[in-house]
Amino acid sequence: MGFLGSLNQERIVFAIAVAIFVIAALTLPGFFTADNLVAIVRSVSVLGILALGMAVIVIGRGIDLSMVAVMAMSVAWYLQMLGNGMSDGAALGLALAGVVVIGFANGFLVAYAEVPAIFVTLASASFVYGLVRSQLIGSDAVPVPPGHWVAELGALRLADVPVEVFVFAGLALAAFVFLRFTKWGRYVYYAGDNPAAARNVGMPVRPMLVLRYVLSSLVAFAAGILTAGSLQSMNTRVVNSTQLYDIVLVTVIGGIGLAGGKGGVRNVLIGAALIGIMLNAMTILDIPLLYQNLIKSAILLAAIIFDGVLNPRDEQTAQQGDI
Amino acid sequence: MKTLLKTAVMTAAAAGFLGAATLPAAALDDPGPAAYSAALKGKKVMLVPLSMGFDLAQGWTAFLKREIDAFGGTLETRDPNWSAEAGAQAITEAISSAEKPDVLIVMSPDLNSYSKLLKKAQQAGIYVILVDNPANFKADVYTGSDWTQLGRLEAEAVVKGCGEGSSKKIGLVQGDQVNATSLFQYAGIMEVLAKYPDFQVVAKPDSNWDATTSRNVTTTMLQQNPDICGIIDFWDGDATGAAAAIRDAGKQDQVYLVTTGGGEKTADCDRLEDGTYDAVVMTDLAHESSDMVAMIKYLLQGGQAPGTSSAYLYTLLKATTKADLTPGTCWDLQALQAAAK
Numbered sequence: 001m002g003f004l005g006s007l008n009q010e011r012i013v014f015a016i017a018v019a020i021f022v023i024a025a026l027t028l029p030g031f032f033t034a035d036n037l038v039a040i041v042r043s044v045s046v047l048g049i050l051a052l053g054m055a056v057i058v059i060g061r062g063i064d065l066s067m068v069a070v071m072a073m074s075v076a077w078y079l080q081m082l083g084n085g086m087s088d089g090a091a092l093g094l095a096l097a098g099v100v101v102i103g104f105a106n107g108f109l110v111a112y113a114e115v116p117a118i119f120v121t122l123a124s125a126s127f128v129y130g131l132v133r134s135q136l137i138g139s140d141a142v143p144v145p146p147g148h149w150v151a152e153l154g155a156l157r158l159a160d161v162p163v164e165v166f167v168f169a170g171l172a173l174a175a176f177v178f179l180r181f182t183k184w185g186r187y188v189y190y191a192g193d194n195p196a197a198a199r200n201v202g203m204p205v206r207p208m209l210v211l212r213y214v215l216s217s218l219v220a221f222a223a224g225i226l227t228a229g230s231l232q233s234m235n236t237r238v239v240n241s242t243q244l245y246d247i248v249l250v251t252v253i254g255g256i257g258l259a260g261g262k263g264g265v266r267n268v269l270i271g272a273a274l275i276g277i278m279l280n281a282m283t284i285l286d287i288p289l290l291y292q293n294l295i296k297s298a299i300l301l302a303a304i305i306f307d308g309v310l311n312p313r314d315e316q317t318a319q320q321g322d323i
Numbered sequence: 324m325k326t327l328l329k330t331a332v333m334t335a336a337a338a339g340f341l342g343a344a345t346l347p348a349a350a351l352d353d354p355g356p357a358a359y360s361a362a363l364k365g366k367k368v369m370l371v372p373l374s375m376g377f378d379l380a381q382g383w384t385a386f387l388k389r390e391i392d393a394f395g396g397t398l399e400t401r402d403p404n405w406s407a408e409a410g411a412q413a414i415t416e417a418i419s420s421a422e423k424p425d426v427l428i429v430m431s432p433d434l435n436s437y438s439k440l441l442k443k444a445q446q447a448g449i450y451v452i453l454v455d456n457p458a459n460f461k462a463d464v465y466t467g468s469d470w471t472q473l474g475r476l477e478a479e480a481v482v483k484g485c486g487e488g489s490s491k492k493i494g495l496v497q498g499d500q501v502n503a504t505s506l507f508q509y510a511g512i513m514e515v516l517a518k519y520p521d522f523q524v525v526a527k528p529d530s531n532w533d534a535t536t537s538r539n540v541t542t543t544m545l546q547q548n549p550d551i552c553g554i555i556d557f558w559d560g561d562a563t564g565a566a567a568a569i570r571d572a573g574k575q576d577q578v579y580l581v582t583t584g585g586g587e588k589t590a591d592c593d594r595l596e597d598g599t600y601d602a603v604v605m606t607d608l609a610h611e612s613s614d615m616v617a618m619i620k621y622l623l624q625g626g627q628a629p630g631t632s633s634a635y636l637y638t639l640l641k642a643t644t645k646a647d648l649t650p651g652t653c654w655d656l657q658a659l660q661a662a663a664k
Binding site: 029033036042043133139140143146154155162231235236237279280283284288290 | 374376377378381404405406499500526527528529531532533534535538539540542543544546547560561563564567570571589590597599656
């Protein structure tokens, strides 16, 4: 059991990712090229950025289902205001204020009103989408004004690598430093592992919770700006897409437990790598989307089952509220 | 004397003519307006598109509202927001409500979802017009694109765009594998490409109608086949993604990008103008809407039971390139909405 016992979900998923990578590199022409590797990282950059925000929330034993709605609607509203002729400063200020208010409201309801995060953020996602879509923007897709800095940001390349990749790398480093080396970062683990004990020893559990939801909203806004820059428009239809599930998938597949207190940035990177490599290889093979989803979910399910068998749930430390 | 006589005769003639014209006025009363008004006044039309959030749906609404208001009817819209369930619910409620609509205009999300419901609507005495998305159901009339023909036009455009000296490698960014618009479009494209055996489709991923996915699959496609000469993306709603991938790869001059759309100015004509797209097969919104209006007027006056007839009124389609652009090529959603207010 020695070797098998050392396997956990993180290592299993990492092994699968490496295996797929090696097989693809050996068998698929054009897979193991610099351009394609950049394309792989880029294709999961926005997803990875969102997953970093989600990871900090999940480690603190929460979940933010409003991220995609905040991402799409805040940026769409920002672009709409620009399109209506508002000055950039005022529009950006309003959009950012809106994002902070939503994050604050999420955090306040979870921390102080003690409503389960899954319900709060599910409701605020619908609220944000409905409010912005019906009152503030004219149609599903809002274009970036020509020559605006968002468009220029999307076209920005450093050494032929798109800017999203650097933002993803930078945010991953920032999240790593925050979680690993700062006091409040460590508190996230303690609060996630046992909120009552963390509070009893004097950690500001509730204010920190609010802060995390504000952070995840801001991360969502940043991801939205990158998406809009790359596509020259923000299409709010993504709110109805499976992107939210993909974020949760990237977050948890690398081994961050939904029960909180476990995992880190490394797990997000492994999850993002697996999804990126898999999707890229399947696209090169020209596998239809229906089959891609089937294969993706089968691998996820296999990793979870394998982990469940090797690391059975410990009834003594299992917590009420585990998902 | 002669002049005087002439004037007298002419005056008399004129007087007689005028008298003849004014006297039996009642007998020439046009029966049309009264019949028209009796059949149409107060009639209720309901539009259920896939979503109210995209250009075509908003364009139809503006056109329909102007015409329906003019004959004294009412137009209601429902916004299922891309959800087939929400759309089905809206149709179910419309059928069972006390104030049933007289005409239901439906854009179907796929071939089968609404078929039974729409049959029920016809049985309840509601005329059903299918717009732009075909379904397995005998509607009173279908107005919109012939999607197979649309695919043929896209393929012809891309073959022409690639030209003789090119690699003759083409990529397709399909929508999905359930929507009739995607399936028929594909069939039309392949039918034309069969006539050009030296052209080959090197990849045909799905975008699931999402721009980010379209960008990612197109990036991969371009890396796998660096000499690709043309790409057909199945909808302008996600073709911005394919365009971004082509731009990122610096291949705007090499890759001829064809897509299809509703012919709205910012979505299509501006994108042709700035070189994002090379050709767009466009729907003629004004004609499509006019067809709908004509059928509403005809069905409501005709007196035939719903479901009696079924006709296809295909809108004329045209592959438009930058060279064909005139100020009137596209319609302007903002202007249309401003005019409707």
